[in-house]
Amino acid sequence: MRKYIFTAILLLVLLSLNAELIEGSPIRFNVLESHNYKLDLTLSTALNRLMIAAEFSIDRSQLATVDYYSFFLNNIATVDYVFLGDRLVRYQKATNLHPKHFVPELPVPELVDSCTVVSCYSFGTPLFKGLPDTVSVYVEYWLPLPDWQINDEGREYISFSTCDFWYPRNLYQPSELDIKLTTTIFHEIADMTDYTDRGYVRTIRKQYIDIPGISRELTIFKS
Numbered sequence: 435m436r437k438y439i440f441t442a443i444l445l446l447v448l449l450s451l452n453a454e455l456i457e458g459s460p461i462r463f464n465v466l467e468s469h470n471y472k473l474d475l476t477l478s479t480a481l482n483r484l485m486i487a488a489e490f491s492i493d494r495s496q497l498a499t500v501d502y503y504s505f506f507l508n509n510i511a512t513v514d515y516v517f518l519g520d521r522l523v524r525y526q527k528a529t530n531l532h533p534k535h536f537v538p539e540l541p542v543p544e545l546v547d548s549c550t551v552v553s554c555y556s557f558g559t560p561l562f563k564g565l566p567d568t569v570s571v572y573v574e575y576w577l578p579l580p581d582w583q584i585n586d587e588g589r590e591y592i593s594f595s596t597c598d599f600w601y602p603r604n605l606y607q608p609s610e611l612d613i614k615l616t617t618t619i620f621h622e623i624a625d626m627t628d629y630t631d632r633g634y635v636r637t638i639r640k641q642y643i644d645i646p647g648i649s650r651e652l653t654i655f656k657s
Contacts, residue, residue: 462500463528463536463556466492466571467604470612471644477579477617477654484594485576488601494562494569498537502556504528505602506545509553510577516555517572523561528554541605541646552599573602582656590656591624597649605646613640613652624653 468490476485497503507513516525531554533540545552562569577600582590594600603609615623615638619631622638629638644650 461502461535462498463502463504463531463554464498464500465536465540465605466490466503466505466602467606468492468571468609469604469607470610471601471603473601473611473613475613475615477615477621479579482579483576484579484600486574486601488573488575490571490602492569492571493567494565495567497562500537500559502526502528502558503562504554504556505571505573506552506554506599506605507573507575507602508577508599509551511553511575511600512577513555513573513575515572515574516557517570518557518561519565519569521561521565523557525555525557528556538606545605555602571602591653593651593653595649595651596644600652603644603646608643608645611640611642611644613642614638615640615654617654620657622655622657624651624655 470490472489474487474489478485513525516523531540531546533543533546535546540546544550546554577594580592580594582592584590596603601611613623615621617636617638618634619636621636622629623640626638626640629636631637640652642650
């Protein structure tokens with residue numbers, strides 16, 4: 435997981451973008467989409483965190499002409515960095531949204547409900563000017579671990595559902611998740627593709643297709 439330690443982090447000031455619920459409002463948003471998401475995860479039971487570096491690419495020439503480009507993340511996420519290409523950028527959390535603020539219209543209206551579990555991270559159009567046609571979006575953040583549960587077989591586990599937006603998922607079409615989890619040899623993932631152990635460190639890989647409207651679980655077990 436990349437780490438960026440320099441004074442430019444001071445630029446990452448959290449702002450509030452208040453989009454009024456007005457029919458015909460000139461403010462328009464577009465959700466950033468990708469067909470593939472690379473998710474580099476680190477599970478720390480000592481810190482009680484799942485640390486995530488999410489990276490995906492977008493085709494800038496295919497972006498709709500709007501005022502803000504956005505992605506959704508669970509509102510318990512703590513975002514440390516957002517990069518567009520090699521640029522560290524500031525974000526705004528948009529509130530008071532309506533599905534019709536989005537182009538195309540948001541297919542999941544509950545995402546902008548006042549009781550929703552997600553936040554809308556938005557970036558002004560000028561931030562994308564001068565970038566190449568293919569832009570890498572890199573987001574580094576962490577989630578507190580949920581309480582460990584016990585299944586019918588007596589195994590302890592935690593799970594993360596795509597419906598809870600633990601990563602900035604594609605809302606409009608299927609996408610492929612390429613997951614790498616770094617943890618200890620005392621953890622494993624349900625239906626994991628492969629893993630390697632080095633000392634007490636375990637690296638697990640898993641791929642699956644995320645389809646909008648269908649919940650997929652990332653389930654982590656204690657061995």
